[in-house]
Amino acid sequence: MRRITSNIRKLKKEGNISELLKCLDHKRANVRYSAFVALAGESDLSDEIVSKLKKMLRDPDLWVKTIATLKFAELGDMSVADNLMEIIRKGSQNDKIDLLKIIAGRGATADVTIMQVIMDALADKKEIVRREAITAAGATANKHLMPYLAECLNEKHRDLRVHTAKALYDMGGKESVDYLIGLLADRDLTVQAAARSYLESIEDERAQRALHDAQFMRLINGMNDKEPVRRQTARKIGDAVITEGLSLLHRACEDKFKEVRIEALKSIAVFKNPSSISFVAKLLDDKFHDVRLEAIKTLEQISDLRSVKALEHAVEDRNKQVSMSAQGAIDRMKRTL
Numbered sequence: 350m351r352r353i354t355s356n357i358r359k360l361k362k363e364g365n366i367s368e369l370l371k372c373l374d375h376k377r378a379n380v381r382y383s384a385f386v387a388l389a390g391e392s393d394l395s396d397e398i399v400s401k402l403k404k405m406l407r408d409p410d411l412w413v414k415t416i417a418t419l420k421f422a423e424l425g426d427m428s429v430a431d432n433l434m435e436i437i438r439k440g441s442q443n444d445k446i447d448l449l450k451i452i453a454g455r456g457a458t459a460d461v462t463i464m465q466v467i468m469d470a471l472a473d474k475k476e477i478v479r480r481e482a483i484t485a486a487g488a489t490a491n492k493h494l495m496p497y498l499a500e501c502l503n504e505k506h507r508d509l510r511v512h513t514a515k516a517l518y519d520m521g522g523k524e525s526v527d528y529l530i531g532l533l534a535d536r537d538l539t540v541q542a543a544a545r546s547y548l549e550s551i552e553d554e555r556a557q558r559a560l561h562d563a564q565f566m567r568l569i570n571g572m573n574d575k576e577p578v579r580r581q582t583a584r585k586i587g588d589a590v591i592t593e594g595l596s597l598l599h600r601a602c603e604d605k606f607k608e609v610r611i612e613a614l615k616s617i618a619v620f621k622n623p624s625s626i627s628f629v630a631k632l633l634d635d636k637f638h639d640v641r642l643e644a645i646k647t648l649e650q651i652s653d654l655r656s657v658k659a660l661e662h663a664v665e666d667r668n669k670q671v672s673m674s675a676q677g678a679i680d681r682m683k684r685t686l
Contacts, residue, residue, distance in 0.1 A: 357383040366391070370401055378410035385413065389420045406432055415444050423451045430462040437466045442475055449481035453488040463489065468497050480509060487516030492524055496627050499528050503603050507537040514540065518547040526551060527624065530559045531596040534572040558593055565593050572597050576606045583609055587616025595620055599628045607637045614643040618650040626651060630659035633675075638668045645671070649678040657682050 357380075360368050372384035385405050388398065405417035406429060418432035436448050449470055452463055467489065470482030479501065486498045498520070501513040514532055517525040525547070532544035548556040559565050568591065571582030583601050586594035594616075601613035610632060617625045629651070632644040645663060648656040663675035 357387050361387040361390075366398065370398065373401060373405065378408075378413055381405065381408065381410070382413045382416060385417060385420075389417075403428075411440075415440060419444070419447055419451060422448065423454075425455065427460060427462060433462055433466050434469075437469045437473075442478060445470060445473065445475075445478050446481050449478070449485045453481070453485040456488055457490040459491055464491060464494060467494060471497050471501060476504075476506070476509065479504070480512060483509070483512050483516045487519040490520055492521055495521060495524065495528070502528065502532060502600075507535075507540050510535065510537070510540045511543045514543045514547060518551075522551055523553050526553050526556050526559075527596040527599070530555065530593065531600040533559060533569050534597050534600050536573065555593055562593070564591070568594050568597060572601065576609060579604060579609045580606070580612050583612035583616055587612075587619040590619060592620070595622060595625065599625065602628045602632060607635070607640050610635065610640050611643050614640070614647045618647040621651050623651060623653045623655065626653060626655045626659060630662075633659065633663045633666075638666075638671055641666065641668070641671045642674055645674045645678050649682060652682050652685065654686060657686070 357369070357372065360372075366388070369384050369388050372380050373388075375381050375384070385402060388394070388402060394402075402417065403421065405413055406421065408414045408417065414432065415436055418429045418436060421429045422433060433448065436444050440448070448466070452458075452466065467482050467486050470478055471486065473479050473482065483498065483501055486494045495517065498513060498516055502510055504510050504513065510532070514529060517528050529544045529548050529551075533541055533548075535541050535544065545560065548560055568582055568586065571578050571585075574582070579601065583598060585591075586598055598613045598617050601609055602617075604610050604613070614629060614632065617629060626648065629644050629647050632640055635641050635644070641663065645660060648660055657679055660675045660679050664672055664679070666672045666675065
């Protein structure tokens with residue numbers, strides 16, 4: 350291997366492009382890999398040479414195929430879309446990280462494939478991959494990613510939650526306000542401080558009320574208290590129709606106590622806000638059937654086409670009562686929508 354690498358370096362130093370091109374067809378994958386790296390680093394390559402380099406995107410060796418994909422992705426060539434998806438779903442941890450760094454480096458984009466790559470990476474099993482995906486999401490400035498990025502606000506480690514808060518702020522500004530307000534009720538003081546600092550720099554009435562309104566601060570304290578207080582606070586937000594408290598209810602949908610989740614759902618139903626659908630829909634998979642039933646009632650109250658779509662999943666619920674309730678809600682909404 351050392352000898353091969355040395356020969357490739359020699360050819361590159363000599364500027365022997367023709368011999369390097371021949372190495373792209375070598376039977377050994379490590380030779381093809383080294384030759385590709387050497388050629389891809391050259392400037393002002395002719396269209397003919399670029400075309401030959403592109404053939405490596407179909408190389409039978411995954412190692413070679415991956416380096417070629419990453420290079421052309423770095424150049425902004427989206428003809429490698431299928432390869433990008435293969436890397437993020439089947440590639441090594443390092444390859445995934447390299448790809449996400451390239452995406453982050455390219456900045457703002459509305460490319461559908463890039464969005465899908467990031468969504469897959471945000472759900473990766475490896476924390477380090479999810480972290481790079483959070484950075485990439487923020488860099489794209491694509492607000493369609495916000496709901497997927499917001500899932501990371503429930504990460505176990507506070508550093509990832511702080512990282513997510515920054516990405517949301519970078520991505521959305523005013524659009525990130527509701528998510529950041531919810532973080533004011535985070536269990537960790539460092540996360541709360543991060544959310545507060547971002548909200549302070551956003552010129553938005555909701556953000557300022559969340560930071561300086563005494564009533565709202567009592568709600569935040571209540572959502573950071575023991576279970577009975579969190580339950581009462583969730584109920585109070587609905588009873589008093591405190592609009593700024595909706596983001597706190599969204600956070601409460603993740604509470605470890607089902608009684609808090611149920612009260613959050615009841616209060617969310619009061620607001621009938623479509624922004625709540627994704628949070629409520631997740632509770633259609635709750636392990637407790639009474640939580641799932643309450644989620645169905647809440648989605649029916651919101652009465653949106655997305656509510657109907659979410660409830661189609663619940664029709665297949667293992668619990669007959671839940672299944673029948675979902676179907677009934679769908680039928681009623683379809684008559685009115």
